Amino acid sequence: MRVLVVADGSRGDVQPMGVLASAFQREGHVVTVAAPPGMRGMIEARGLRFEPLALDMELVLRSLAAAVVSGIRAMLKAAPQLFIDSLNSQLQVLPELAKQSDFIIAGGVHAGIPTLAQYAGIPWRWVIFSSTLYPSNHHPPLTFPFGRAPRWLNYLLWQLTRVFTDRVLRGPINAGRLRLGLPAIADAAQHVLCPNPIMAMEPELAPRPVDWPAMDVIGYLDPGDGDPLPPELEAFLAAGPPPIYIGFGSMTDPEPAQRTRWFAEAARRAGARLIVSRGWAGFGEGLPADCLAIGPVSHPRLFARVAAVVHHGGAGTTAAATRAGVPQVVVPHIADQFHFASLVHSLGIATPPLRRTKLSVARLAQRLQMVLQDTGMRERALALGETIRARPPLSNVSRLLVLEHAKPFDPGQRSPMVRLLSG
DSSP: OEEEEEEESSHHHHHHHHHHHHHHHHTTOEEEEEEOGGGHHHHHTTTOEEEEOSOOHHHHHHHTHHHHTTOHHHHHHHHHHHHHHHHHHHHHHSHHHHHTOSEEEEEESOTTHHHHHHHHTOOEEEEESSGGGSOOTTSOOTTSSOSOOOHHHHHHHHHHHHHHHHHHHHHHHHHHHHHTTOOOOSOHHHHHSOSSOEEOSOGGGSOOOTTSOOOEEOOOOOOOSOSOOOHHHHHHHHTSSOOEEEEOTTOOOSOHHHHHHHHHHHHHHHTOOEEEEOTTTTOOTTOOTTEEEEOSOOHHHHHTTSSEEEEOOOHHHHHHHHHHTOOEEEOOOSTTHHHHHHHHHHTTSBOSOOOGGGOOHHHHHHHHHHHHHOHHHHHHHHHHHHHHHTSOOOOOGGGGGOGGGSOOOOTTSOOHHHHHHHO
């Protein structure tokens, strides 16, 4: 089967889809991966055919650095244009690739995929890495900055999300459909919501609400151990006790130099050595001698050797830290990061969340002291990591392409978003 894998988003969206694409290719399928242009090296290193999307998500998030650290209002103001630009990028680059494919599997931002699948006359499925991407009365949407809420509030927030989605996307979707010769849609929220999604996360990090329909749960798409750690990092790890790791991945920052000073001072107050991941924000300049700035490295290899992981709460980093069996401090910035921050705290493997809008030297130092001194947290993290690592690896992914699991959504029935929230 010819499979088009679309991974539009940050590294945390693209890397797991690359793992899934490799699994399809090993099982004999012809695979093309479409992703932001900066992800070419990651995808081609897996021996996969790469097609660059028109939108460079890293450049977009760098331009939104102030909004990323400013909270929900700023992001809700900035997000519509990002979604529209992603939609237009997909509809610009992918129509002919879709025509040459038998199936589309999408991860990350995916607003153009249902239209492309209809244009090509093929089925599609959506891979989600967080339960907050799918409607339920048991959790709030990822657009709201809290991990939990009462059922009545979840219901209202999903209704608001439905209205927001339709208002933002219906016009741009219909403009793209007109160019492709397709009829207009009446409800963008119904149009983009996949009726048979695939959950790619460990069950401990994605508990399934009772009001969900049946879906395939395949677990975290583990990229493996990856390349050995760089010699400079190996030497730093060997030179003293396990350090703290701080990295915010694709989250950008308008003042990376100041934030780097905060990290170093908080680690000094906690009496810990420090590794800072530069990430898309560009942290790490001017660190003292007992700290080290690093670029992209293997999370599984590194996290197993640190005292704790301080991160933004992205799905991939949360999964990697949990698999490594290391305690966590989560500093959520946007989206489903609040969900994961709340979840790992409830599992007893992380401190209370520290919102990015509340980040300070004193608060970070207090969390670092807590995570270093709590032996019960460390023991729980080790035990959960062992449980997860003991599971068998992903296999038989071809079943995800079986057409009976990917029947086109019937416009005559109520969308899952409406059905779940009123049922």
